[in-house]
Amino acid sequence: MLRMGSPAPSIKVGDWLRGEPLADFQPGKVYIVEFWATWCELCAAEMLELMQLQEKYKDSGLEVVGIAADEDAPTAVEGRTKLDAWLAEKCHLTHRIAFDFTGEMKKLWREPSFCVRIPTSFVVDRDGCIAFIGHPSQLGEVLPKVLNGSWSTSKKAKAADHERIATSEPLAREQALKKPMDDRFWAAVKLEDWKTALWAIEEGIALMPDDLNFRLAHAHLLLHKTQDMWTGLPVMRQLVRDAIDRNSEDWMVSALDQLFHPANDHSRLPPAERFAMGKELSEHILALNPPQGDSPKFRSYPAVARYYHENGNNDRAIELVEVALTSLDGPEPIPAELKEQHLPHLLQALAKYRGARACCGALFAAAQNNFPKVPKRGRPRRKDREG
Incomplete structure (x- = not known):
């Protein structure tokens, strides 16, 4: 089980799309490892806020790493194409962003922590350990305490982690039961x-x-x-x-x-x-x-x-x-x-x-059913959607 206090797993991805590759978590720095996807409307909203957090706390040693591991595409090439187009539109994003199509990051990070939904944020503390796992909307409260070293020893942090596991574990096990049927269903849909x-x-x-x-x-x-x-x-x-x-x-x-x-x-x-x-x-x-x-x-x-x-x-x-x-x-x-x-x-x-x-x-x-010229967004994910 991956929980608060666990050593952070390594980052194994296929491609780095923004920023320099991150080989290891450097001691003394704090990292937000964010799992997201282009089709997830909440993720898109959070990405800008994460960049703003990095800018706000960069002098305190904060770095943000976005992991796109849930792209809705049949091949890695098509997934990468979607990501490149989305990032070209979001040229203002400055933090590291990686793409993983192999499922390795899910196995290392999400499955052991029972995280089946996105967006999900993992905060890695200055000692290279997991300090927080949860929704990025909670980072405003949690992050300053991780940066000053008071979060992991607090009763609130331990209670939050215990509650997260109690809530997430049944859902994760349910998703694991559903996966074989989901896989057969989507393979059949592809063939009509x-x-x-x-x-x-x-x-x-x-x-x-x-x-x-x-x-x-x-x-x-x-x-x-x-x-x-x-x-x-x-x-x-x-x-x-x-x-x-x-x-x-x-x-x-x-x-x-x-x-x-x-x-x-x-x-x-x-x-x-x-x-x-x-x-x-x-x-x-x-x-x-x-x-x-x-x-x-x-x-x-x-x-x-x-x-x-x-x-x-x-x-x-x-x-x-x-x-x-x-x-x-x-x-x-x-x-x-x-x-x-x-x-x-x-x-x-x-x-x-x-x-x-x-x-x-x-x-x-216009009245004749024409859509306005706006950036294209992803459709709802067929599984692992934010609830």
């Missing part, structure tokens, strides 16, 4: 072998019936790939029912996307039942996260707006997208990178529903 993909997902559901990703993949394969409505509609009904019973915004939005996302073909779905499920999901989402509340709206409201737009209530769709846009500058701070990712899509939706150009600062979207 939907029968084999279904077998893999049904095996996963039998093992973990409450796993949202398995449940979504099951509905998606039946409704949108094999177009088996006889089997798929009962699966979709149960997904909607379970999402509502859980009162989970994530589950409800995911189910709504299966019914109304424009990337899916809904032509074979019975319209009356499709809209009935959409109405129930939308009403529950709005009750859970009402327009007048302070909770972020930019993730869930676009899905609800799509339902109202298709159902003929265009004014309601416009209203919801406008609320989502306002929530980007709400009382809960949203990282600039995250705002930059969601803003163009919200503007495009608003322009579509208004039938007129929509603007926000220098960004705009």
Whole structure:
């Protein structure tokens, strides 16, 4: 097990994309080893903050090392191409960045520490030992104490590490159980072998019936790939029912996307039942996260707006997208990178529903479904996503 106080593993990567290669951790220095990926919207937001931390504490011996070990690409060459394009866009980043496609860094760092999600930060202290493992949002509190030597001896540090392991170990073991099924599923998807993909997902559901990703993949394969409505509609009904019973915004939005996302073909779905499920999901989402509340709206409201737009209530769709846009500058701070990712899509939706150009600062979207010229972002990771 890799935990607070453990000697830091070595860094074994295929390529160094920014900065000089790091062979060993130098005594007397403190390092942040950050695992991230271009498709992870939270990671993109954190990268700038990590660079700012390095600049702030460089005289205290801090160095940041970014490890891209989760690129969503079939080959190392394609993964490297994605990274190079992303980094060319982020020319202001100055800290070391490495690329590992072999999985070696996962084996050395993430698996022994039960870290299945990204972004994840490891802080290595001046003695070359692990001082902290966790989300980079916690570094503002932790890092100054690591730098002055007071963190590792504090009761708070020990309690935090104990809680992290207690929480992460079951999730890591669950991910290990899922991996063979995930691998078979994605190999079948690549070949468009939907029968084999279904077998893999049904095996996963039998093992973990409450796993949202398995449940979504099951509905998606039946409704949108094999177009088996006889089997798929009962699966979709149960997904909607379970999402509502859980009162989970994530589950409800995911189910709504299966019914109304424009990337899916809904032509074979019975319209009356499709809209009935959409109405129930939308009403529950709005009750859970009402327009007048302070909770972020930019993730869930676009899905609800799509339902109202298709159902003929265009004014309601416009209203919801406008609320989502306002929530980007709400009382809960949203990282600039995250705002930059969601803003163009919200503007495009608003322009579509208004039938007129929509603007926000220098960004705009035209009514004819044209996306504004903005930097390309990664899509959600098929696994190991930030929760």
